Amino acid sequence: MQTNQVEITGMTCDGCVRTVRMILEKQPGVQSAVVTLSPSQAEVSFDENVTSLETLNAVVSKMGYAMKL
Numbered sequence: 001m002q003t004n005q006v007e008i009t010g011m012t013c014d015g016c017v018r019t020v021r022m023i024l025e026k027q028p029g030v031q032s033a034v035v036t037l038s039p040s041q042a043e044v045s046f047d048e049n050v051t052s053l054e055t056l057n058a059v060v061s062k063m064g065y066a067m068k069l
């Protein structure tokens with residue numbers, strides 16, 4: 001399990017924050033996701049044997065957001 005703090009671009013309101021958090025928490029291997037608007041970032045804890053920041057970034061990118069990796 002690892003925890004990473006990553007900057008997220010594209011979030012403009014609390015709705016975005018909720019959306020990103022729900023997307024992340026639904027992904028296999030993700031244990032928790034704490035998302036904030038200011039600063040615009042996510043703290044994600046996940047099992048690195050199951051998923052990766054690259055995979056999670058691909059998922060949020062489909063929704064119009066992006067992680068700065």
Ligand SMILES: [Cu+2]
Pocket residue numbers: 011012013014015016017
């Ligand atoms: Cu929004």
